[in-house]
Amino acid sequence: MSKFTWFSGRGPALTHNQLERLRALREPAELDERSLRQQRFVVLDLETSGLNMRRDQVLSIGAVVIDNGAIDLSQQFECTLQRDGHQASASTLIHGIAPSQIANGVEPAEALLDFMEFVGDSPLLAFHAEFDQRMLARALKQSLGYRLRHAFLDVAEIAPLICPQAKPGLAGLDDWTAHFGLQVQERHHASADALATAELALILLSKARQQQLDSLPALLQALNSRRRQRAYSM
């Protein structure tokens, strides 16, 4: 591996090897009419230093894959990112990642390349996806100069669409896992949360198929019209 570092005026400093890998990353796939059963999804959860989408940093990434309608336990991603000068803060209590773990983490550019290679061209699923999408996009921009264009679907938005009969006010991941009686292991850990989100997604995708929403375009269309209805009714 070359130690030689390329400096470009605008972007971050990457090694030759990293640039190669960056170039080789796959474009997001077109969302086609294939059945949800055949669709590969990457279910993602991030732990961050806080909730400020402009200032806070991604500390760890957990992801699992839904492929052929099942969570494949052999495809999992779990990585803590190295962040210099990271201080323990209020959110340390929530994500439970000690500053020492952060110091021992993987260099961010490496970690993010690993992750994007894991994602490939698949669409992403997350709970409250907007947050994960923006945090991930910013991290990719800063560390790799990469523009994230992968589709993001929000499980928190799909859930009430598919289960309109569920009692209103179910907001958090905990609410929905409890609603479906899911037994969740240790939570507030990126990979455990990603798995819980993926289990929730499996139930929802199964129910979506029953409701004739059996492709990504169909599902996205239904989400859009629900958004419009809600905007109208407000």
Place this chain on the structure above:
Amino acid sequence: MSSADAIAQAGKTAVLQNIHGTMAFLQKFPPFNQMDTAHLAYLVENCQLRFYGEGETIIQPSDGVVEHFYIVKQGRVHGERPHTAKRGTETTFEIATGECFPLAALIGERATRTAHLAAEDTFCLLLAKAAFVKLFALSNPLRDFALRGVSSLLDQVNQQVQMRAVETLGAQYSLDTRLGQLAMRQPIGCSPEMPLREAVRLMHEQQVGSIVVVDPANKPLGIFTLRDLRRVVADGVDLSQPINQLMTPQPFHLPPDASAFDAAMAMTERHIAHVCLVENDQLCGVISERDLFSLQRVDLVHLARTIRHAGRVETLAALRSEVRQLVDSMLAHGASSTQITQLITLLNDHTVCRVIELTLEDMGDPGIPFTWLVFGSEGRSEQTLHTDQDNGILFEAQDAAEAAAIRARLLPLAVEINQRLAQCGFTLCKGNIMAGNPELCLSRLEWAKRFNQFIHAATPENLLSSCIYFDLRAVWGDPQGCEQLRQALLSDVAGNILFQRMLAENALLQRPPLGLFRDFVVARKGAEKHTLDLKVQGLTPFVDGARLLALAHGVTACNTQERLHALSQLGVIEPLDGAAYEEAYHYIQQARLQQHQLQARDGLPYSNRVDPDHLNHLDQRILRESFRQAQRLQSSLAVRYQL
């Protein structure tokens, strides 16, 4: 990748949170709890997690050869096959969280014979066949489990029962007991010069089998035992000789810290019956063969003989605690509930006979031959330690007048027998189903008439009575009359479909406590909250079902398992079903027995109620499966009698 590499690789990824979490989950269930960590990690890492909505088919015969090993991570799976007698399907088994399927099909490399459906929203872990085969070769616990299936589960339960019983037997039963603790009494010693005659008198006065000859410092020089005395007397030796001429010198000895096992070994090896205990060169005790024998389990033959020859009712009453110890000990030695209930019945029969004989001696024999009948669980030879009296008397009489005269003579005797049985721990029957009741002290013709009424005038009360009286057996006296009565009964029932239907309705009254959505249905309130009744809800469906089918098909046996067995042989029920019913009945009975033993030990009243949450996972699982068999028996009755 070679399998060794694959396992090593699995070891590394086991640190991943989710793999770790899933492993921790599986480690709560057999066989995963016995598997090597690396093997388990390999299993989890190669799994996929799949969701099945309620009612969705997971795997079915038309899917062809099974390609995956399934573990229920959450939810419930039902096995369904076409109903044997009506349209639609019946649920044949249920698979709950932590359990796996379809082992037989997977190992047999064939399709399943049963459709597996999600009974509620269910998540399964699926392991591809290739990975399963690899693990099957590597992991002994998985292989054993897969090959032996449920029967290995039953073995585990039995082992568990044995272990628990051993725990409660206490230190006094252990061969690890210190000898110092066993040698309770002071050893009898004498000087070397003491004349033999005097030494023997001393042994006789102290009721011991041996005397140790010691020096003034209390150091053992020799031992003289009853066995030596026999030899001495046979040889015609002068009894005024000093004992040191006739003793066995340098007796074998052990320190008081040695174990009962050491002493037993020494006795067996050396053919001696006594071992001296010596500490600091001083005699501190003697252990005899008999001291060790009393440690061993209470001997059944001996106990039966003691009961049969007891001279007083008080002795019989005192022997009850030995029966309990015997049951404990038999559980510890791996006896089945069938063996144990038969044993209790046998000992109870001995007690009943002895009570009758003693009462006849005390009150005078009226000189009228009679037969002592028992009904209900006693009639079925299914007694546990918790025993009510259900009995009656049968005698021969020509007409009503003679019957009344005989009855008047037998009744005082019967009342006294009932009272004495109560003294021996047979609780008086609340419903007064006892021989001392004039309505139950009848001639054979009166009994036949009464049974006939039960069958033809089918009131709810008569129906209830038939469930008690039709399980009858003679315990004392000539059994001939009882058998004649039974033959008449069987031919009466066989020809009366209406009565059979009513018995069938009655057999469906007690539903096994299994819910649709929860594992067990338990009482919702009161002192019995969260509990279910093993006897009424678990055993009664089998007992009632077996009675109905036995009476309807001329089966003379009364015992539920014997009835089921006979019905299988007659082809009335499928042999496979019969075996499953017998096994399920046996398991529930075993659970009940264990419960009674624990209650007796804790001085609590006997109860048949258990809180399923207090059972361990294995017991819960088998209990649930047993109840399901009861449901199957009931639904087959419903079909048979078109209810």
